[in-house]
Amino acid sequence: MPGALLLGADLVFSSNGGGFFLRTDFYFGATRRYNPSMVRASGAILIASIVFFSYLVLRAFLQFDLEGYDFLYYHLPFALKMYGRTTYQLFPWLDDLYQAYPPLAHAVQGFLVWATGHFPLANSIGALAALLFLATIHLGEERKGTAGYFLLAFLSVPLLVRHVSIGLIDLWLGCFLALSFYCYYKWETQKHFSWLWRLGIFLAVACYSKYQAWPIAAVILTGLLVSTVRSRNHRATALVAAIGLCCAGWPILNWLRFSNPSYPYPFPFASELPSTVDLNRIANRFMPPWLIPYPRPVRFVVSFFELSRLNFSVPQMIWTNASWQPGERENFHYKLGGLSMVSMAILLPAVFVAYRKRLMPKATAIVFAVAVGVVSILPQSHELRYWLFIPLVLCFFFSRLMTEESALTERVRARLVTALACSAIFTISCNQCFLWDLRPLVQRAPEAAVAYWRQAAARADDKLIQIRAPMERAIFWSGPDFNSYKVVLPEHRP
Secondary structure: OEEEEEEEOOOOOOOOEEEEEOOHHHHHHOOOOOOOOOHHHHHHHHHHHHHHHOOOOOOOOHOOOOOOOHHHHHHHHHHHHOOOOOEEEHHHHHHHHHHHHOOOHHHHHHHHHHHHHOHHHHHHHHHHHHHHHHHHHHHHHOOHHHHHHHHHHHHOHHHHHHOOOOOOOOOHHHHHHHHHHHHEEEEHHHHHHHHHHHHHHHHHHHHHHOHHHHHHHHHHHHHHHHHHHHOOOHHHHHHHHHHHHHHHHHHHHHHHHHHOOOEEEEEEOOOOOOOOOOHHHHHHHOOOOOOOOEEEEEEHHHHOOHHHOOOOOOOOOOOOEEEEEEOOHHOOOOOOOOOHHHHHHHHHHHHHHHHHHHOOOOHHHHHHHHHHHHOOOOOOOOOOOHHHHHHHHHHHHHHHHHHHOOOOOHHHHHHHHHHHHHHHHHHOOOOOEEEEOOOOOOHOOHHHHHHHHHHHOOOOOOOEOOOOOOOHHHHHHHHOOOOOOOOEEEOOOO
16 A cells, blocks of 8 residues: 655655655645655754854954944944943934934944944844844744745845945834734734734834834834724724824924924924924935936835946946945945845745735735835935835745745746845855954054044143044044043034
8 A cells, every 4th residue: 555754844755766755746736756855955944044044143253343333433422322331422413313312223233232242233234123023033934944945035035135244223113013013913804912912012122213214104003003092992093093192292392392293304294393404405415427317216215226226337236335446436326226126026026926825914014015105205215225115025925935835836936936045145155254363442443543542641731522433434533442532523514
């Protein structure tokens, strides 16, 4: 009598056929024979994705970031100032920003340094958020392979790879917004109040971390409110209203202190409110000149799909925020892209298939699409580092599709894994992931800063000195521990 031994989900050994085959009758209605090496190769790729992501996290914990411009310009100064760990003084406009900026991400960065004395932990904030996102979807889905497929997609997106180990807080924000979408998806599919509570926590963390969270939070909360009101779930409606009030706490505080919820930035549809920043001017400054005449949604589409790369007559800069490349401001692709047109060509159709197969609820799809639409009309829509929740959500629903047994054949899965693996290898090779510099900060500081330390140490007084230094390096003038000499830059407005 023929016997069979089940190996994994669909791999079967048949005693009468004398070989392995994969059961795919659930999709095609008939059994098709495939080489098991296909399954083993896909498994090896997923394991490699987990291993390499772990390497990026380790790098974030050990190596201090000197590449993220905003990290040294204001993220690190804000974080250390919260805990009295720096003598670097903020010039008036920057101090205004410090007073008004949502504080939570900086509070976490400062706490990590204050508690351990290990400065590289300040730039591990993105890695920590990514680990939380990964753990949440792994535990929430309880599907074998969720982490591997998600990380494979994650590693194929250049901006995600780059932001794991630099000190900017964009990946932190992106992860908490993506976690909010994930909880929205779980609420729509299970209607368990625990997911609504978690959504409230994640969304509040995002809103208290960065201004860019606020329009996305408004879209998510509006979608939730419509859903709960239509279903006449009064308890859920009350909870959504409470979440909205909690998330509005910092804008309300800014309104009371500065008469503008988004101070020092202009408030949409109320330009008469006090502000000190022209977002349109800043957006125009950080994009290639040829793109300025185009409307914001066009800028977003050009950047999202990296359409500027279709101009093969200009140098190809890889990728956005690549501050180590000289002359990047004159580059045709300046501040554009970062999601990889190849990866998006794989992930977007995969997510659409997930939606068609009802793995992505209609309400979740609508809210996500509206959120992307809102992003496209914002002043900095083309700078995709601010909107990392978009690729993170795509990565999750890709993993959701890949782990649904009846959604795809093993041949299709293997081809998708191979294609994304090729994209990930190219992404990794272009992101300088293997550069290490574990020298102490004393040895990595600018020479001019080290010379100033000698001069300041020779003085007996403790006066505040105005210095001339690059803004993204000025904090080094405050000493090898950022807490020795009182220094300040001249006033500057962006």
